[in-house]
Amino acid sequence: RSFDSQVNEIHARVAVLNRFTEFGLPLTQVMP
Template sequence: EAIATRGASAVIPPRKNAKPCKPTSAGAIARNEAVSAQQYLGRTLRRRWSGYHRRSRVETKMHCMKLLGQSLMARDFDWQVAEIHVRIAVLNRYTALGIPVTEPVG
């Protein structure tokens, strides 16, 4: 109910053995929809359909950003933005270096 009062939608995945409950509140109705979607689509497709996989991608990128330093060196906001852009460029370059090049054999 706390999620519904803020006008947000819950993206919490139900457990594997989740069963629908009585639809007495907005949260219970949303949970029942998630349970039925999981039973119909399967766990993997439901997560992609609901956008849940984006959460883990964001957490992974934030972890990579923190590997370059826990805090920003710049004090001015504009310089902080520039520092973040530089860090992102460095991470993108590291990612590009790590992607394997596949070539056909034969």
């Protein structure tokens, strides 16, 4: 169950990062 929750969290983070990239924000500022 913990693994599934980790995968879901990763997918959520990727979706958020994709939203940031859509706005043109560099990933280097989002993720150091």
